[in-house]
Amino acid sequence: MSHYWTDLVRRLTPYVPGEQRAGADVVKLNTNENPYPPSEQVLTAISNVSADSVRRYPDSQSIKLRESLARYHQVDVEQVFVGNGSDEILALAFMAFFQGKSTLQFPEISYSFYPVYCDLMNIEAQEIALNSDYTIPLEKFGSAQTSSDNCGGIIFPNPNAPTGIAVTREQIEKLLKENPDVVILIDEAYADFGAESAISLIHRYPNLVVSQTFSKGRSLAGLRLGAAFASRPLIDGLVRTKDSFNSYPVDAIAQAAGIASIQDEQYYRDTIGKICQTREATTKKLTDLGFRVLPSQANFIFASPGANGKGPNGRTAEDIFQSLDGKNILVRHWNKPGLKDWLRITIGTDNEMGRFFKAIQSLT
Ligand SMILES: Cc1ncc(COP(=O)(O)O)c(C=O)c1O
Numbered sequence: 092m093s094h095y096w097t098d099l100v101r102r103l104t105p106y107v108p109g110e111q112r113a114g115a116d117v118v119k120l121n122t123n124e125n126p127y128p129p130s131e132q133v134l135t136a137i138s139n140v141s142a143d144s145v146r147r148y149p150d151s152q153s154i155k156l157r158e159s160l161a162r163y164h165q166v167d168v169e170q171v172f173v174g175n176g177s178d179e180i181l182a183l184a185f186m187a188f189f190q191g192k193s194t195l196q197f198p199e200i201s202y203s204f205y206p207v208y209c210d211l212m213n214i215e216a217q218e219i220a221l222n223s224d225y226t227i228p229l230e231k232f233g234s235a236q237t238s239s240d241n242c243g244g245i246i247f248p249n250p251n252a253p254t255g256i257a258v259t260r261e262q263i264e265k266l267l268k269e270n271p272d273v274v275i276l277i278d279e280a281y282a283d284f285g286a287e288s289a290i291s292l293i294h295r296y297p298n299l300v301v302s303q304t305f306s307k308g309r310s311l312a313g314l315r316l317g318a319a320f321a322s323r324p325l326i327d328g329l330v331r332t333k334d335s336f337n338s339y340p341v342d343a344i345a346q347a348a349g350i351a352s353i354q355d356e357q358y359y360r361d362t363i364g365k366i367c368q369t370r371e372a373t374t375k376k377l378t379d380l381g382f383r384v385l386p387s388q389a390n391f392i393f394a395s396p397g398a399n400g401k402g403p404n405g406r407t408a409e410d411i412f413q414s415l416d417g418k419n420i421l422v423r424h425w426n427k428p429g430l431k432d433w434l435r436i437t438i439g440t441d442n443e444m445g446r447f448f449k450a451i452q453s454l455t
Pocket of ligand 1: 122123175176177178179202248252278280303304305306312316317
């Protein structure tokens, strides 16, 4: 605390990222990173970036990268925006579409950055409780629950985080049809792992924004690169906001690496396929051990130890988290109502999951 801080900064409760513990012995299953490296083509593109490219400012519009993304997703280049990680794109979208409007709706159990941005930007949040099976009750969003002028926007991840449960494109389309007057932002950070993307709907729904990231499916969390897809007027709104904040958010190295990663499609299909296989095997094994595991379409699973919150040898989620931590196996646990009986476990390699299960089975 410092008396130089503004009142707003005093009041903030910042987002707490998962621990980045280093060491050869650490099994990191706590921040939903990809356990496989980026493709060789990406690493080559990074090392081929010229001295001139880093001496100069990068292309502020990231045209080549946006063209690659536009071709890949069959949209126009004017319907693509890129940013320094999808977190930055979300922040710009909150500024461009939600700040100064009425309440922003999102699920009560969801990505914990949304309430942080609301506090930062003075946006009133309306958190909508999940169903008892942890699905998102989309019928309670938008004008369905409140009078339409009370809803200033809607955001949720698909699949949701930390549950991993996805909604269908058809459900999203219904929500868009029912709520044409507010921006609906679908955060597809984990869509590479099985959920239906809503990107194709941007051609018909001018109020839809879809954000994606290179951090998860494309193994580039350390590079900080994200993308958004929307109708041209919404992309123009993001560009106006970006250019009033930081006109060069995507550096020359990230632009080159992003293009190379889009070109090496087969590599990513293979690594994503392996992660999905390991996810299914992990789900089955944990279920056999008595855990309740939600059906995940992401690169993580949300698991609760036992029907009454007690796992192997009567251990609670917090106990298991602490024991694993002591063995340098990091998973995520939140000591908060609604979340304290659950662990979010990122899917690692088969080897890493082997170490995880050995540790789980050795709990005494
Ligand atoms: C739901 C969700 N959205 C967005 C992000 C941000 O990803 P990035 O800023 O790495 O693109 C994350 C990161 O974990 C996430 O879980």
